[in-house]
Amino acid sequence: MNIAVCVKQIPDPATPYELDGENHWVVRPNDQVLDDTDRVGVEVGLQLAEATEGTVTLFSMSPSGSLQGIRQALAMGADKAVLVDDEDLKGSDALTTARILSAAVQREGFDLVITGTESTDGYSGVVPQMMSELLDVPCLSFARGFSVADDTVTIERQTASGYETVTSPLPAVVAVTAGAVEPRYPTFKGIMQAKSKPVDTATAADLGVEPVVTQAVIAVEPVASRAAGELVEDDGEAYLKIVELLEEVKVI
Amino acid sequence: MAIWVFAEEIDGAPTPGSLELVSKANSMGDTAVFYVGAGSPEAFAVLGAHGAGTVYHLDTGDVLPAAPAARALGELLEGSDTKLVLFGMGNTDRDVAGRLSARLGAPVVANGLDVSLQDTVTVTSEILGGSLSVTTQVVLDGPALVITRPKVFVSEDTGGGSPEVHTVALPDTGRSGGATITERHVEASEGPDLEAAQIVVSGGRGLGAPDKFAMLDELAGLLGGAVGGTRAVVDAGWVPYSYQIGQTGKTVKPSVYIAAGISGAMQHIVGMKGSSTIIAINKDPDAPIFALADLGVVGDLHKVVPQLIEALKSRS
């Protein structure tokens, strides 16, 4: 089975990201990391590939040209990667991202596309659905459990009150939640092998996609933060403070 | 030119989030609702009472709604001069908005906290845990699809009459429509509804083990509140997703929010920072949750919470 896993390289979330002064785009350092939630998608892809003797190809749109995050995913075990690297894609919105990724996936061929539910730095949460429309396949979204048998994929889809079992013939897009599986850590061997795994690059023009600007950030302003209240060290009686406050706001 | 709203049904009625959007749209102009669910005269009347003039009703049955809903809504929009379609943060809302955007080439603006329509659509949102406010303007003609966060608009029964209801036939979406729902499971939590509760007791990874949630159940029970949690405890399987508060979970605005063993990640904060009074218990004095707590207790929750429970019990 031909499994495509979409991954994103993002600025390290441990250091708060910056916006550039002119366009208010996220400033992307050269060394970006693999979005943590994408490790889940890679893991799902690897498990399905192992079960079906399939291959896992990573797809990423990453204007900075940095490969650190992609290598992290290759080190987990993915076979190869396609990176769309193009200056003109800087500041792309979700729709352009989806057009790029689906054109790249289409070009390579696929049985199953796996994505995360949303990225850590952008979190619009619509790219998987956009891709499925462009690829003319179903999108099994918010998947927390999954299985593939006889060209059919079945997932548990999270809902506000529980979950539903959703099933679909392949090909399809599956967007997984962060809790779907526990991602593996790369082994030393995996890290070494990742260095020589093939990474193809393509531009928007190669894929026949014209980047379109649909929206512009026109202002960014600080928000007045909520004033912090009282901080007390528990000396064994801090619970009395809580009781007092609950009385004060009249809930007890 | 109507403002369109995507609305979904739950337990035979429009979701509370859908009604917030209908009220918002009604404050901006004529309102047309695209309603997905079994539908009933009662459900349509509720939409009308909140300001819907027209309702387009699609029953997707056991087909996963996104593909047929996006196709049908797209066809309706193509013949109109609509500039704005409002969606909530529900999973199906996001599914439909994404597919529809790709069909129409229409922009999506997500995580909106407010939206306005003059010559063009403008959306405000917040990033970095609510520390920066961002204003985004749509620069493309045609409908803009705006996904807004729950509870930013107030749903209001303005006494509107019955809407004009059009039944939409389920379109054939071929391969895209191949996903079907074979079973539906409800993982009900006991006690009051988390989104409506006036007191929320919420637990994070600091609880240390799933059975420690029993302690929070007891505390919530004594206060007449509901129990919630962070994504960390949901992902760990300690509590169902219906407990999750935050960016990808529920948004709560209770009178009192008690956070036990929660660090205060920005994706959690966006779901609870509208609470009137916030009480946090965390053993790390530098935990970010303390920055927004009215009362922060630096200590071990396994000591503080049982003491609090005993104190409340001895009062009743």
Ligand SMILES: Cc1cc2nc3c(=O)[nH]c(=O)nc-3n(C[C@H](O)[C@H](O)[C@H](O)COP(=O)(O)OP(=O)(O)OC[C@H]3O[C@@H](n4cnc5c(N)ncnc54)[C@H](O)[C@@H]3O)c2cc1C
């Ligand atoms: C795209 C995206 C979406 C997300 N959506 C959400 C969301 O909707 N909701 C959400 O909650 N998170 C969400 N997250 C995850 C979020 O970033 C955090 O990882 C998560 O909120 C952390 O949960 P936590 O506070 O339970 O765990 P931790 O961050 O691990 O914090 C545990 C805390 O417990 C304290 N503690 C430990 N032991 C004790 C003790 N004995 N007594 C007192 N305190 C103790 C520790 O000091 C620590 O502060 C999202 C992340 C991403 C990337």
